[in-house]
Amino acid sequence: xxxxxxxxxxxxxxxxxxxxxxxxxxxxxxxxxxxxxxxxxxxxxxxxxxxxxxxxxxxxxxxxxxxxxxxxxxxxxxxxxxxxxxxxxxxxxxxxxxxxxxxxxxxxxxxxxxxxxxxxxxxxxxxxxxxxxxxxxxxxxxxxxxxxxxxxxxxxxxxxxxxxxxxxxxxxxxxxxxxxxxxxxxxxxxxxxxxxxxxxxxxxxxxxxxxxxxxxxxxxxxxxxxxxxxxx
Amino acid sequence: xxxxxxxxxxxxxxxxxxxxxxxxxxxxxxxxxxxxxxxxxxxxxxxxxxxxxxxxxxxxxxxxxxxxxxxxxxxxxxxxxxxxxxxxxxxxxxxxxxxxxxxxxxxxxxxxxxxxxxxxxxxxxxxxxxxxxxxxxxxxxxxxxxxxxxxxxxxxxxxxxxxxxxxxxxxxxxxxxxxxxxxxxxxxxxxxxxxxxxxxxxxxxxxxxxxxxxxxxxxxxxxxxxxxxxxxxxxxxxxx
Numbered sequence: 429x430x431x432x433x434x435x436x437x438x439x440x441x442x443x444x445x446x447x448x449x450x451x452x453x454x455x456x457x458x459x460x461x462x463x464x465x466x467x468x469x470x471x472x473x474x475x476x477x478x479x480x481x482x483x484x485x486x487x488x489x490x491x492x493x494x495x496x497x498x499x500x501x502x503x504x505x506x507x508x509x510x511x512x513x514x515x516x517x518x519x520x521x522x523x524x525x526x527x528x529x530x531x532x533x534x535x536x537x538x539x540x541x542x543x544x545x546x547x548x549x550x551x552x553x554x555x556x557x558x559x560x561x562x563x564x565x566x567x568x569x570x571x572x573x574x575x576x577x578x579x580x581x582x583x584x585x586x587x588x589x590x591x592x593x594x595x596x597x598x599x600x601x602x603x604x605x606x607x608x609x610x611x612x613x614x615x616x617x618x619x620x621x622x623x624x625x626x627x628x629x630x631x632x633x634x635x636x637x638x639x640x641x642x643x644x645x646x647x648x649x650x651x652x653x654x655x656x657x658x659x660x
Numbered sequence: 661x662x663x664x665x666x667x668x669x670x671x672x673x674x675x676x677x678x679x680x681x682x683x684x685x686x687x688x689x690x691x692x693x694x695x696x697x698x699x700x701x702x703x704x705x706x707x708x709x710x711x712x713x714x715x716x717x718x719x720x721x722x723x724x725x726x727x728x729x730x731x732x733x734x735x736x737x738x739x740x741x742x743x744x745x746x747x748x749x750x751x752x753x754x755x756x757x758x759x760x761x762x763x764x765x766x767x768x769x770x771x772x773x774x775x776x777x778x779x780x781x782x783x784x785x786x787x788x789x790x791x792x793x794x795x796x797x798x799x800x801x802x803x804x805x806x807x808x809x810x811x812x813x814x815x816x817x818x819x820x821x822x823x824x825x826x827x828x829x830x831x832x833x834x835x836x837x838x839x840x841x842x843x844x845x846x847x848x849x850x851x852x853x854x855x856x857x858x859x860x861x862x863x864x865x866x867x868x869x870x871x872x873x874x875x876x877x878x879x880x881x882x883x884x885x886x887x888x889x890x891x892x893x894x895x896x897x898x899x900x
Contacts, residue, residue: 558749560741560747561743561747561749562749563736564736564739564810565736565760565809566734566761579751580749654751
């Protein structure tokens with residue numbers, strides 16, 4: 429059973445010597461941090477852009493629609509890695525840039541464009557009677573949007589939002605191009621030291637899988653919590 | 661209390677309201693009837709500016725609500741509205757539906773709003789539904805809760821937009837009974853409806869609209885016994 433021993437040795441080399449497991453952990457930390465910040469920023473941008481777009485239609489503000497559409501089209505129409513490099517080189521001029529933050533901001537701006545379209549679809553799926561009922565009670569447009577329309581919209585679009593966040597977590601694996609040592613970069617780095625690239629990559633893949641499954645679980649719990657008004 | 665002056669509303673080339681001059685006094689119960697497409701719902705929805713008139717003025721309690729400088733949100737607190745499709749908030753419980761606006765607008769504390777909600781629920785016999793969600797209720801229950809949701813704001817006038825049209829026939833009665841009670845207590849009401857028995861029983865005045873105008877109005881007795889306009893005669897002969 430020589431190959432079992434070889435396999436064991438490969439993975440042992442990929443994890444234990446020189447405290448290599450710490451490299452994965454640091455990479456994992458960077459990946460999680462970028463993902464989390466990017467998701468939060470993506471939600472913030474997404475909600476704002478979606479509400480602006482819907483409001484622009486309701487109040488016939490063409491210029492606002494144009495501004496929102498330019499943002500969405502530019503972001504969706506160019507590759508994420510190119511955006512990452514452009515933003516990095518735009519900001520790196522100041523020398524003491526925190527690559528992690530640049531990465532998170534870039535992924536957030538990118539995600540915001542997708543999230544905003546998902547949320548807009550959610551807002552438009554809500555019957556206009558809901559807005560009218562809120563307004564007829566004396567709530568203003570933004571109060572009705574915040575307390576009545578958005579909560580219902582988010583409930584409807586949770587599966588689509590979950591998809592977007594899963595994609596986002598996996599896309600952070602290109603953060604290496606701006607010198608962030610994320611999980612993928614850490615695996616490549618270890619592979620270059622052990623001359624055996626496959627084990628670290630498999631380990632990194634397993635880490636991504638666990639993260640995504642964790643997020644899916646979290647989302648399904650959230651979905652169940654939000655569907656409490658659906659019981660008949 | 662509500663005065664409209666030469667009220668006009670068009671959607672594109674389509675004229676829906678063609679010059680309405682009408683005064684609704686405090687304590688009146690005005691029922692608006694008319695064939696579909698006559699503009700009666702649009703007229704009602706203009707009164708609290710859910711539809712913005714193309715021309716003309718609407719005055720409510722000495723405020724010109726069609727003036728851009730008027731804060732319509734403040735005035736809407738005093739104008740309760742009930743919709744054909746109920747429009748309860750499905751993500752909130754019955755209690756939250758009723759207390760949301762008074763609390764968020766700072767008119768009542770949470771406790772005050774809650775007491776008010778329970779008092780109103782008691783009145784319509786639905787106390788045990790306070791923590792239910794709208795989807796767990798029947799149509800008649802939903803509409804009665806929509807009515808008390810509006811009442812929780814202590815409005816000066818209640819606008820009803822075909823409140824029984826989306827209900828199963830056996831649930832129409834409970835909603836009309838509640839509306840009749842409100843009328844007896846002196847609430848000013850404007851009701852767009854197809855329920856002629858309700859108009860006869862509750863209205864102090866009945867308006868007949870056709871093609872964007874009020875073509876006839878009278879006390880319910882005269883209106884139904886002695887219609888003068890040929891369109892009204894034809895309309896009544898079809899539905900009575």
